Amino acid sequence: MPLMLSLTDSSVHVILLGAAGVIISHNVAYYRPSADAMKFGYVGLLSFALAILWVCLSRWILVTTYPENSEYLNWLNNAIPIHAFVGWMTISGTGFRSQMWYDAVDQQKDQKRKEDTQKIVKDAELFKLRQQLQPHFLFNSLNSINALIMLRPKEAREMVLKLSDFLRGSLKQEDDHWITLEEELKYLQLYLDIEKVRFGHRLSTNVVREESTQKLLMPPMLLQPVVENAIKFGLYDTTGEIVISIRSWLEGQLLYISIENPFDSESSLPNKGTGFGLSSIQRRLYLLFARQDLLETKSANGIFTTIIKVPQTNDKSSNN
Structure with a gap:
């Protein structure tokens, strides 16, 4: 050819x-x-x-x-x-x-599309969980302010100012913006200042944190519901003074935070009465990390302990 x-x-x-x-x-x-x-x-x-x-x-x-x-x-x-x-x-x-x-x-x-839909649903549920915490906390604080107005007006005014600072800070917090443990503890201190106005000398706190955990990242407003739960079971059923202990340490890629409070084993059942606060935290941790083992509670010898574990991943963003 x-x-x-x-x-x-x-x-x-x-x-x-x-x-x-x-x-x-x-x-x-x-x-x-x-x-x-x-x-x-x-x-x-x-x-x-x-x-x-x-x-x-x-x-x-x-x-x-x-x-x-x-x-x-x-x-x-x-x-x-x-x-x-x-x-x-x-x-x-x-x-x-x-x-x-x-x-x-x-x-x-x-x-x-499924991932985007799941993210929208997850973000909506996280937002709902956090919004549900605010009315719960406001209800207790406003009741306390109401009780203080007539008896101790100066302390009532102080509590209103601290509540204002606390709420102003909460408006800036979002679940997709991580904060350091140091920032979370400063924010928690505002809440404790409010509660100390309510309970006076009966409430004390002891914070022990490893230096290496100061700059570790975590979701915002994670500790306040736990401390609120500790105050509920530590002070509501007793008449004496209590100390709430907060401790943090690092194990591997997990930031551990434990909150301990004494309780009266004869008048309260902390292992059953974890309430909305702890269940909401467990749900938040699951939505953020897809793990069910990041919240533990245990009670022994009149001490109720809540342990939160926060994975230190590389995809977090800080407000800083």
Whole structure:
């Protein structure tokens, strides 16, 4: 076969075969049956039709170009079955690869939509949990202020100012903005100052923290509900003084924070009465870290202990 004839034959077949591949690729991009069996059948039939069209169109162009070359035309006619089979395999292979690629793209988009939806739901639930904590705390504080107004107006004013500072700080906190343990403890101190106005000398705190934990990151407003729970079970059922101990340390990639408070084992059941505060913290930790083992409670020898574990991952952002 002459060189020019060979080049023409190859060019016509390759160009038209490429066009058939583009056609089937674009076709499966816009229409793919939902059932897997129908997908394979659809691509198989479409590629077969395109292969026949490719053979016919290529033959027509070449016959029109070389109408008097009987030897070449005879060879071209004999090669039709081979061309049809090769064309079908090539076009169907392109179609199946395109179909799998577009299916993978669709799955990634679906997964992204699911993740976005789950994030919206998670953020909404986190926001709801934190908003539920505020009325609970406000209810107790306002009741205390109401009780102090007539008896100790100076302390009532002091408590209003501290409550204002506490609420102003809470408005700035968001679950997706992490803060250091040092910042969390400063914020917690505002809450404790409010409670000390309520309970006076009966409430004392002892904070022990390792120096290495000062700058470790954690979700904001995580400790206040725990301390509120400690005050509830430590002071409400007793008449004496209590000390709430707060301790932090680092083990591996976990920041440990323990809160201990004494309780009267005869008048309270702290292991059952963890209340909304601790359950909300456990839910927040699960939503943030997808782990159920980050909150522990135990009681022994008249001491109730709550332990919070905060994973130190690398995808946190601080307000600083």
